[in-house]
Amino acid sequence: MNRRSSPLHSVTWLLWAVAAAVSLQLAPNPLYVTVVLAAVVLVFETHRVASRTSRAFGLLLGVAVAFSLLRVGLIVATTHTGGSAIVSLPHLTLPRLLGGFEVGGAVEWGVLWTAAAEGFVVIGVMAIFGAFNSVASHHELLQAMPRAFHEPGLIVTVALAFVPSTVAAVQTVREADRARTGGRVVRRGRAVRLVIPVLETGLERAVSLAESMDSRGFGRGRPTAAQRISGWLGLLSLLALSGAMVALVGRADATATLLALAGVAALVGAVVLAPIGNATSRYRPRPLTRTDALVLLASAIAPVGLGLCAVAGDHTLRWAVDAHLTLPRLHPLPTLSLLALAAPAAVPRPVDAPTGIGSAGIAPADAGLPETGLTGAQALAGRTRSAASA
Numbered sequence: 001m002n003r004r005s006s007p008l009h010s011v012t013w014l015l016w017a018v019a020a021a022v023s024l025q026l027a028p029n030p031l032y033v034t035v036v037l038a039a040v041v042l043v044f045e046t047h048r049v050a051s052r053t054s055r056a057f058g059l060l061l062g063v064a065v066a067f068s069l070l071r072v073g074l075i076v077a078t079t080h081t082g083g084s085a086i087v088s089l090p091h092l093t094l095p096r097l098l099g100g101f102e103v104g105g106a107v108e109w110g111v112l113w114t115a116a117a118e119g120f121v122v123i124g125v126m127a128i129f130g131a132f133n134s135v136a137s138h139h140e141l142l143q144a145m146p147r148a149f150h151e152p153g154l155i156v157t158v159a160l161a162f163v164p165s166t167v168a169a170v171q172t173v174r175e176a177d178r179a180r181t182g183g184r185v186v187r188r189g190r191a192v193r194l195v196i197p198v199l200e201t202g203l204e205r206a207v208s209l210a211e212s213m214d215s216r217g218f219g220r221g222r223p224t225a226a227q228r229i230s231g232w233l234g235l236l237s238l239l240a241l242s243g244a245m246v247a248l249v250g251r252a253d254a255t256a257t258l259l260a261l262a263g264v265a266a267l268v269g270a271v272v273l274a275p276i277g278n279a280t281s282r283y284r285p286r287p288l289t290r291t292d293a294l295v296l297l298a299s300a301i302a303p304v305g306l307g308l309c310a311v312a313g314d315h316t317l318r319w320a321v322d323a324h325l326t327l328p329r330l331h332p333l334p335t336l337s338l339l340a341l342a343a344p345a346a347v348p349r350p351v352d353a354p355t356g357i358g359s360a361g362i363a364p365a366d367a368g369l370p371e372t373g374l375t376g377a378q379a380l381a382g383r384t385r386s387a388a389s390a
Contacts, residue, residue, distance in 0.1 A: 006047060006135060006136070006137065006349065007291060007347050007348070007349055008047075008135075008291065008292055008295060008344060008347060009140065009144075009286060009287075009288050009289070009292050010136045010137045010138075010140040010141035010144065011141065011144050011288065011292075012288065012292040012295055012296055012344075013132055013135055013136035013141075013344075014132065014136065014141060015296055015299060016043075016132075016295065016296075016299045016341070016344060017128050017129070017131070017132040019299040019300060019302055019303050019341065020036055020039070020040060020128045020299075020302070020341050021125055021128055022302075022303040023036060023302045023303050023306055023337075023338060023341065024036055024121055024124050024125060024128075025121075026303060026306040026307060026310060026317060027306050027317040027318070027334055027338070028117065028118070028121045028317075028318055028319070029117075029316060029317055029318060029319045029328050029330075030116075030117050030120050030319060030328055031328050031329070031330050032317070032330070032334060032335070032338060033120050033121055033123075033124045035335060035338045035339065036124055036128075036338055036341060037123070037124055037127055038342075039338065039339065039341040039342040039345075040124075040127050040128055040131050040341070041127070041131075042342050042345045043131060043135070043341075043342060043344045043345045044057060044130075044131040044134060044135065046344070046345040046349065047135045047344065047345075047347075047349055048134050048135060056130060056133060056134060056167045057127075057130040057131060057133075057134050058130075059130075059167055060126050060127070060129060060130035060133075061123065061126060061127055061130060063126065064122055064123040064125075064126035064127070065123060067119075067122065068116075068119030068120070068122050068123055069119070071115065071118075071119050071122070072112070072115040072116055072119050075111060075114075075115040076107050076108070076111050076112050076115060077089070077103055077104055077107075078102070078103055079108075079111045079115075080102065080105055080106060080108065080111070081108060081110060081111060082108075083108040083109060083110040083111070084108060084109050084110070085106035085107060085108050085109075086107045086108070086109055086112065087106075087107050088105065088106050088107070089104045089105060089106075089107060090104050091103060091104030091105035092104060109321075109325060110321045110325070113321050113325065114321050117319055117321075140286065142154060158209070165202075165205065166198070166202070169197075169198050169201045169202065170194065170198055172201075173193075173194055173197045173198055173201070174194070176197070177193055177194070226273045227273065229269075229273055230269070230270045230271075230273035231270070233266045233267070233269045233270040233273065234266070234267070234270040236262075236263075236266045237263045237264075237266035237267040237270060238263075239263075240259045240260070240262045240263030240266060241259070241260065241263035241264075241267075243255075243259045244256045244257075244259035244260040244263060247259060291347055294343075295343050295344055295347065298340045298343035299340065299341060299343060299344075301337055301340035302337050302338050302340050302341050304337075305333065305334065305336070305337025305340075306334055306337055306338075309331070309333055309334050309337070314331055314333070314334065316328070316329045316330060316331045316334065317334060
């Protein structure tokens with residue numbers, strides 16, 4: 001998939017995703033979460049590229065829904081506030097060693113709706129992550145990071161690319177399995193024929209990444225004195241910020257403030273000293289354009305507008321379930337602020353000729369595979385055949 005065809009910079013996509021996630025935390029009202037979800041789906045459908053990696057969006061949404069349902073079930077089975085009950089289930093009390101709370105019993109309306117609303121926020125956050133992962137270029141985002149965060153950024157980039165690459169590998173193995181059987185679905189041994197080629201593909205990808213990093217001399221340069229100091233400052237910053245969090249829990253506000261200021265100062269020093277003596281090579285970096293600036297400005301409207309509404313005392317941002325089960329309400333100002341998150345959908349995506357990939361943005365069958373004289377479909381069909389024989 002040619003992510004360079006996106007009209008927006010990856011930094012713009014990252015800040016847009018952060019603005020959407022912050023908006024969900026500021027306004028967890030289910031109606032406002034629905035508005036954010038609609039904006040995210042609109043942006044995803046506008047800027048996604050026709051490739052197998054875009055299917056990770058649906059996978060992440062499915063995982064989020066399953067997790068939310070499991071969470072709702074656990075909460076309604078273990079939380080009892082004395083409100084109106086839907087049904088009464090058999091109950092048991094756990095031993096005091098395991099907490100001594102009751103599992104089962106009355107399933108209450110208030111607990112159910114509160115848990116469902118909180119689970120809906122989780123679905124919204126996962127949708128934002130899936131949309132960002134489908135439209136942004138991880139490589140471009142890594143290039144834009146400061147030198148101090150290059151190594152952690154590389155780890156995060158590989159982790160972000162894990163889900164879509166695994167989805168693409170599973171789809172490719174399925175197509176190869178159907179090609180081997182002439183389109184006939186053979187259920188016997190299907191799990192083995194699927195798991196082993198996917199694992200082999202993942203190992204090949206990891207080895208290729210390691211060889212590529214080794215050939216580029218990744219991590220071979222000796223750190224300079226400034227970089228050593230930067231590392232110690234980073235460790236000091238981590239310890240200071242952790243101490244500030246502990247001090248906040250202990251209600252020591254003065255100590256927490258001093259530790260937080262010290263941690264931020266150490267972090268700034270680490271960022272300033274890290275690039276000295278070892279600059280990161282960047283090939284043809286793409287600068288932020290005026291369109292990126294306008295999208296960033298529009299995306300900032302959502303959290304800023306919600307923050308102003310919260311300061312003004314807008315009670316519709318959060319839905320509190322009461323005894324009368326009052327339904328959530330919308331207010332025009334927060335709704336208009338959240339609609340600004342759909343600004344990337346107004347930016348047209350240019351239709352250009354991808355480089356090194358097939359039509360419609362789908363990689364050819366032999367892309368990314370070692371030169372063995374076989375096409376990608378033949379190689380994967382051979383893997384599935386060997387897995388079936390095993």
